[in-house]
Amino acid sequence: MTGAEIIATLEAECSTKIKSTKADAIDPFVFVEPGDLVAVATVLRDHAKLKFEMLNCISGVDYLELDPKKIAKAGFEPHVEVVYHFSSFTHKHRFVVKVSLPRWKDNKPGELPEVPTLSPLFPAADWHEREAFDLVGVNFVGHPDLCRILLADDWVGHPLRKDYEFPLEYHGIRGR
Amino acid sequence: MVTASLIPQDQTIVEFDVRTDEMLVNMGPQHPSTHGVLRLVLRTDGEIISEAMPHLGYLHRCAEKIGENLLPIQFIPYTDRMDYLAGMNMNLGYSLAIEKLCNMKIPEKASVIRVIVSELNRIASHLVAMGTYGLDLGTFSPFLYAFREREMILDLFEEVCGARLTYSYLTIGGAHDDLPDGWIDHCQQFLDYFEPRIPEYHTLLTTNHIFVNRTANIGVCSKELAIQHACSGPMLRGSLNARKNDTAWDLRKIEPYSDYDKYDFKVVIPPFDMAPPEAVVGDCWHRYMVRMLEVVESIKILRQALDRYPKAAGSHRVEVPKHLAAGDAYVETECPRGQMGFYVVGSNAKGQVPLRVRARSSSMANLSLASKLCEGCLIADIPAIIGSIDIVMGEIDR
Numbered sequence: 001m002t003g004a005e006i007i008a009t010l011e012a013e014c015s016t017k018i019k020s021t022k023a024d025a026i027d028p029f030v031f032v033e034p035g036d037l038v039a040v041a042t043v044l045r046d047h048a049k050l051k052f053e054m055l056n057c058i059s060g061v062d063y064l065e066l067d068p069k070k071i072a073k074a075g076f077e078p079h080v081e082v083v084y085h086f087s088s089f090t091h092k093h094r095f096v097v098k099v100s101l102p103r104w105k106d107n108k109p110g111e112l113p114e115v116p117t118l119s120p121l122f123p124a125a126d127w128h129e130r131e132a133f134d135l136v137g138v139n140f141v142g143h144p145d146l147c148r149i150l151l152a153d154d155w156v157g158h159p160l161r162k163d164y165e166f167p168l169e170y171h172g173i174r175g176r
Numbered sequence: 177m178v179t180a181s182l183i184p185q186d187q188t189i190v191e192f193d194v195r196t197d198e199m200l201v202n203m204g205p206q207h208p209s210t211h212g213v214l215r216l217v218l219r220t221d222g223e224i225i226s227e228a229m230p231h232l233g234y235l236h237r238c239a240e241k242i243g244e245n246l247l248p249i250q251f252i253p254y255t256d257r258m259d260y261l262a263g264m265n266m267n268l269g270y271s272l273a274i275e276k277l278c279n280m281k282i283p284e285k286a287s288v289i290r291v292i293v294s295e296l297n298r299i300a301s302h303l304v305a306m307g308t309y310g311l312d313l314g315t316f317s318p319f320l321y322a323f324r325e326r327e328m329i330l331d332l333f334e335e336v337c338g339a340r341l342t343y344s345y346l347t348i349g350g351a352h353d354d355l356p357d358g359w360i361d362h363c364q365q366f367l368d369y370f371e372p373r374i375p376e377y378h379t380l381l382t383t384n385h386i387f388v389n390r391t392a393n394i395g396v397c398s399k400e401l402a403i404q405h406a407c408s409g410p411m412l413r414g415s416l417n418a419r420k421n422d423t424a425w426d427l428r429k430i431e432p433y434s435d436y437d438k439y440d441f442k443v444v445i446p447p448f449d450m451a452p453p454e455a456v457v458g459d460c461w462h463r464y465m466v467r468m469l470e471v472v473e474s475i476k477i478l479r480q481a482l483d484r485y486p487k488a489a490g491s492h493r494v495e496v497p498k499h500l501a502a503g504d505a506y507v508e509t510e511c512p513r514g515q516m517g518f519y520v521v522g523s524n525a526k527g528q529v530p531l532r533v534r535a536r537s538s539s540m541a542n543l544s545l546a547s548k549l550c551e552g553c554l555i556a557d558i559p560a561i562i563g564s565i566d567i568v569m570g571e572i573d574r
Contacts, residue, residue: 074525124406
């Protein structure tokens with residue numbers, strides 16, 4: 001199925017849960033609210049025409065332009081996106097689901113934005129979510145063991161945030 | 177003969193079923209059979225593993241953070257260092273992602289060069305996988321044979337780009353240089369030399385009695401489990417069964433890139449004629465065998481590509497646009513270890529530098545299954561299972 005057909009099928013199934021769609025993007029995608037993510041992912045996995053059994057990748061993207069002169073040119077509000085890349089073994093097609101989150105929960109710096117976990121539906125999500133938590137700083141609510149995966153357990157901060165500052169030293173090892 | 181009087185009447189005096197205590201055993205990160213710096217914490221009951229917990233991150237080099245500060249072409253050398261056994265395939269994946277974002281058309285000649293070098297690299301990578309798998313299981317000689325042949329591939333690569341491990345040869349818009357004069361003949365000579373050597377490996381390893389005992393029916397992974405964990409490459413294909421009409425899942429066939437649809441080759445999935453009676457589909461032996469047969473298919477592709485090269489139209493490289501388009505693109509390619517994905521986000525404000533680079537590691541998805549496969553097996557089977565997954569930690573930790 002093409003991206004437009006997948007979007008049409010998805011809208012027929014759960015139109016209220018889809019915030020916006022973009023069928024003419026390079027990889028067609030839909031935006032969903034964090035609260036509706038699990039419902040939409042269940043439809044994607046179980047619907048006979050969709051059958052997205054594989055969750056290939058979860059990426060966190062921090063949309064933030066630090067240079068004040070370029071903010072207007074960048075053309076986006078600061079936010080964090082979690083991007084889910086699905087593919088279907090049965091039907092050999094792909095689809096993308098995006099969730100838009102505030103950079104910090106309730107605009108309190110340090111409080112991680114929250115999105116429900118997909119690991120009960122897709123075991124592959126387990127490590128990808130841990131990585132997104134570790135590097136981008138997204139809290140996957142309900143994850144069985146949300147701890148750092150690539151960085152050390154006592155590391156502070158989330159390096160793939162645009163405003164991350166590299167520590168001056170770590171256990172006596174000089175940085176910068 | 178034990179008389180009845182010697183057997184204690186009170187059964188509580190002698191306890192025969194003394195339980196061994198559970199023990200936590202740390203394996204790695206410097207253990208040679210964990211293929212790099214993988215650390216496994218094993219919960220054991222005697223010789224039986226009850227839980228295996230992988231710990232990652234010992235080779236983390238912030239490749240994704242570096243990627244969002246460099247021009248795409250400057251990031252190519254970093255992709256080499258992800259899966260360092262298949263640098264060409266990594267270069268190709270990142271180049272395709274940027275090209276998809278910029279909607280670039282690649283000349284036919286560049287595509288043919290890409291196919292040639294990435295298939296050669298696939299052979300080299302599978303040779304290492306086969307050789308080191310032998311080392312893991314205690315046989316040294318296949319390793320020497322595998323490296324003898326791999327050396328020749330590295331010589332060919334050295335002729336092409338001057339490097340033997342980190343090539344940075346395939347780049348955005350094509351390949352960095354055209355193939356040198358006479359290289360096609362050298363490559364043809366190598367294939368003529370290499371092809372008759374493959375039966376040697378089979379006699380050395382595939383049908384070796386000890387090797388079969390160590391790998392057959394060990395670490396069996398079902399098709400459903402592999403799909404749930406988004407496994408790919410030989411890990412997934414080793415669990416498929418052509419007799420059950422499973423799709424032969426290979427991105428070169430499913431979503432052809434670089435004109436792979438113009439080449440005649442088949443995707444190998446079990447069952448195999450050479451399979452020993454004790455092997456079952458999805459075990460370590462089948463994963464190993466998929467790699468061995470993929471090498472034969474790669475030779476087929478290479479021969480066609482070498483014929484195609486002199487007639488191929490266009491240049492080996494086209495110019496890269498000055499600005500990345502705002503938007504995002506995700507590309508997966510079939511690397512020796514599975515589907516390597518690159519997700520690139522472009523921004524209007526950053527010019528040619530991407531806003532975000534994300535590498536989806538195939539080994540990481542495959543390794544996430546390891547703890548399930550290791551449950552209930554013997555400690556001695558751990559190297560057999562980890563070796564059959566064929567991980568490269570540089571790619572997992574990035």
